[in-house]
Amino acid sequence: MWRVLTSYAVPLLGVALVTWITSTMLAQWGLASAALLFLLPVLLGAARGGLGPGLVAALAGAGAYNFFLLPPYFSFRVHGPENAVSVLVLVLVAFVTSRLATRLRAREEEANARAAISEELAQISRLLAKGAPVEALERARSYVAGIYGPVRIDGAQDGFSSLDQAAAAWAMHNGDATGHGTGVMAAAEWTFLPLSPKGRGAHALMALARPADGHTRPMVQIEHMQQVALLLGQGCDRIALEEERRARETLAESDRLRRTFLASLAHDxxxxxxxxxxxxxxxxxxxxxAGEALNAARRLERTMSDLIAAARIEEGSLRPQAESLDLIDAADAAFGAVAVPAGLSLGHAIPADLPFVQADAVLLHHVLINLIDNALGHAASRVMLGAALSDGQVALWVEDDGPGVPLDQRARIFERFARIEGGDRAQGSGLGLAIVRGFAEAMGMQVSIEGSPLGGARFILRMAA
Incomplete structure (x- = not known):
C-alpha cells in the first residue's frame, strides 16, 4: 500500500516543483521551455509506477501549466489548439513511457529470477561437492527444504497416503514429475520427481510436500524443482560411487592379504x-x-610352487627370461617331474626337425608339468604331447582320452579355482590351469582348449619360433 501511495505522490510533488520553478523563471525561459519541463514528472511517474501514476502526472501537469502559466492566469480556459495538443502530448508520453518501463521491469524481473535460480542451483552444487557424500547430500536436502518446505529423498514409503504411493510408483515407472502441481495425480499431497534424467530409468525419487499455505505450486516452479532433483540425484550417484570404491578397496585388500598368506604359506x-x-x-x-609317499610329496611341492607362482603373477613381479629351447628336451624334463599313475601311458610325438622356440625355461617347465598333470588326472588310458609348425608359430599341445570339457565350460576353464561341475575337470584345486595361462601370457604365448581326436581335451600352447 505504501509503495502504491508513493508511486502517485512522487510525480505529483514533481509537478508541484516544476510549477513553482516555471512560474518563477517564466520571464527568462519562455513558455515553450516551461512546457517541456512538465514532461519530467510524467516520465518519472510512468517509469516508477506505471500507466496510472504517469496519467495522473500528465493531467496534473497539464492543469498546472494551464492554470499557472497561461493567461488568463488562475483559470482552466483553453485559448488555442496548441494548448490542447500539449495536454495530449503529456498523456501520450505517460502511456508510451509506462509501457516501456513495464516491459523493462518485466525483463529485469525475469533476469533476476533466472539469476536467483542459477545461484540456487550453484549453491546446491557447492553443498554437494563439499565433504563426505552422505553429509553433503543431507546439507543440500536441508537447504532445499528451507526454501520449498519438507523434502524427502530416502525413498521410504512410510507416511505417504495411498494416492501419494501411487503417484510415487507412477513417477518411478515413467520417469516424470507426478503428484501435486503436475498434470498427473495432482490431488496428491506430495510432488514426486525422479533423481535421474528421463530415459536412464528412475531408481530414486525426490518427494516435495505441498506448500504450507495450501497453494498449488506453479508449473514453472515444478520445472525448476526437476533441475534441483537432478542435482540431488548426482549427490546420490556420488554416494553410490563412494560405496563402490570402498567395496573395491576392501576387495583389493582382501585379495592382497590372500595372496600374501598363500605366498607365505607356500614359502613356509x-x-x-x-x-x-x-x-x-x-x-x-x-x-x-616310500615311492608312493615320494610322489605325494612331489605333488604337494608342485602345489606350493603353484601358489608362489600365482602370487607372482598377480603382483606383476614375473619377469620371463627368454632363450632358445628344444621342445623335445622340455617335454622329457617335464615327463621326469611327474608321476604317471598305473594303467596310464605318457608319450610325445614331437617332430625332431621342429625349430627351437623362444621361452623362459623355468616357466615353460611349470606350464608343461601343470598341463600334463591335469591331463593325467582325467585321462582314461593315455596322455600325448604333440607339436607342429604353422605360419611361423609352433603349436605345442597336451591331450588325453578322457571325457573332455563341455563346450559351454571352456571359456572359464583357465579362471582361478574354476571347478567344472558335472565334467571330468571337477577335481583338483582349479589353480593349475590359471597358472598355465598366467605363465603363457607372461612369455607372450597363447593358450586355448579344444576337443582332442583321442576323445578328451586338447590344450594348445602357441609360441614364436
Missing part, C-alpha cells in the same frame, strides 16, 4: 617339504610305500 612349507622329499627319495629305493 617349502623347506620342510624339501627335507621330506630328500628323505623319501632315499627310502624309495628300498620301499614301494
Amino acid at each position: 612349507f617349502r623347506t620342510p617339504l624339501t627335507v621330506i622329499t630328500g628323505q623319501l627319495e632315499a627310502l624309495a629305493t628300498r620301499s614301494p610305500e
Whole structure:
C-alpha cells in the first residue's frame, strides 16, 4: 500500500516543483521551455509506477501549466489548439513511457529470477561437492527444504497416503514429475520427481510436500524443482560411487592379504617339504610305500610352487627370461617331474626337425608339468604331447582320452579355482590351469582348449619360433 501511495505522490510533488520553478523563471525561459519541463514528472511517474501514476502526472501537469502559466492566469480556459495538443502530448508520453518501463521491469524481473535460480542451483552444487557424500547430500536436502518446505529423498514409503504411493510408483515407472502441481495425480499431497534424467530409468525419487499455505505450486516452479532433483540425484550417484570404491578397496585388500598368506604359506612349507622329499627319495629305493609317499610329496611341492607362482603373477613381479629351447628336451624334463599313475601311458610325438622356440625355461617347465598333470588326472588310458609348425608359430599341445570339457565350460576353464561341475575337470584345486595361462601370457604365448581326436581335451600352447 505504501509503495502504491508513493508511486502517485512522487510525480505529483514533481509537478508541484516544476510549477513553482516555471512560474518563477517564466520571464527568462519562455513558455515553450516551461512546457517541456512538465514532461519530467510524467516520465518519472510512468517509469516508477506505471500507466496510472504517469496519467495522473500528465493531467496534473497539464492543469498546472494551464492554470499557472497561461493567461488568463488562475483559470482552466483553453485559448488555442496548441494548448490542447500539449495536454495530449503529456498523456501520450505517460502511456508510451509506462509501457516501456513495464516491459523493462518485466525483463529485469525475469533476469533476476533466472539469476536467483542459477545461484540456487550453484549453491546446491557447492553443498554437494563439499565433504563426505552422505553429509553433503543431507546439507543440500536441508537447504532445499528451507526454501520449498519438507523434502524427502530416502525413498521410504512410510507416511505417504495411498494416492501419494501411487503417484510415487507412477513417477518411478515413467520417469516424470507426478503428484501435486503436475498434470498427473495432482490431488496428491506430495510432488514426486525422479533423481535421474528421463530415459536412464528412475531408481530414486525426490518427494516435495505441498506448500504450507495450501497453494498449488506453479508449473514453472515444478520445472525448476526437476533441475534441483537432478542435482540431488548426482549427490546420490556420488554416494553410490563412494560405496563402490570402498567395496573395491576392501576387495583389493582382501585379495592382497590372500595372496600374501598363500605366498607365505607356500614359502613356509617349502623347506620342510624339501627335507621330506630328500628323505623319501632315499627310502624309495628300498620301499614301494616310500615311492608312493615320494610322489605325494612331489605333488604337494608342485602345489606350493603353484601358489608362489600365482602370487607372482598377480603382483606383476614375473619377469620371463627368454632363450632358445628344444621342445623335445622340455617335454622329457617335464615327463621326469611327474608321476604317471598305473594303467596310464605318457608319450610325445614331437617332430625332431621342429625349430627351437623362444621361452623362459623355468616357466615353460611349470606350464608343461601343470598341463600334463591335469591331463593325467582325467585321462582314461593315455596322455600325448604333440607339436607342429604353422605360419611361423609352433603349436605345442597336451591331450588325453578322457571325457573332455563341455563346450559351454571352456571359456572359464583357465579362471582361478574354476571347478567344472558335472565334467571330468571337477577335481583338483582349479589353480593349475590359471597358472598355465598366467605363465603363457607372461612369455607372450597363447593358450586355448579344444576337443582332442583321442576323445578328451586338447590344450594348445602357441609360441614364436
